[in-house]
Amino acid sequence: MLNTAIKMSLTEYMRGVLENLIDQAINMTPIFVNRARNNNPPEFGITTLDDYVLGIVQGSIMGTFVSFYRSSLAQDLPPNLQIEVGQIIFRRPKEIRDAIFKTG
Numbered sequence: 001m002l003n004t005a006i007k008m009s010l011t012e013y014m015r016g017v018l019e020n021l022i023d024q025a026i027n028m029t030p031i032f033v034n035r036a037r038n039n040n041p042p043e044f045g046i047t048t049l050d051d052y053v054l055g056i057v058q059g060s061i062m063g064t065f066v067s068f069y070r071s072s073l074a075q076d077l078p079p080n081l082q083i084e085v086g087q088i089i090f091r092r093p094k095e096i097r098d099a100i101f102k103t104g
Contacts, residue, residue, distance in 0.1 A: 010084055018065050018085060022092055025061045029099035032056050050100050057096050061089050 010018065032053050036046075046052045065085055069077045077085070 008078060008080055010081060010088075014069070015088070017068060018061075018088055021061050021064050021068075022089060022095075025057050025064075026092075026095050026099050029053065029057055029096060030103040032060075033100055033103040050097065053100050054093060054096055058089055058093075062086065 033049075036049055036053050036056065040046055040049070062085060066077050066082075069075075069081075
């Protein structure tokens with residue numbers, strides 16, 4: 001029996017949704033920065049606020065996209081598409097870091 005794997009990829013529409021979510025998250029980065037500054041308990045052990053905020057923003061994008069995918073298609077995001085989504089998000093950290101820096 002032949003074992004074949006079907007390579008799925010995000011549709012152009014889903015990729016556009018993801019890019020829009022990334023843009024929105026970048027625009028909201030000052031809110032994440034202010035929240036992190038004002039709510040940074042010592043037990044979190046946060047030593048680099050910028051890296052912490054970068055992780056929050058990236059996680060927020062992934063979580064929002066997974067929820068959108070699930071509600072739109074009534075199924076979980078397959079692992080190979082999770083990887084693709086992660087790769088797309090990780091192409092834009094400079095823009096997120098620039099938004100963090102501009103917040104001051």
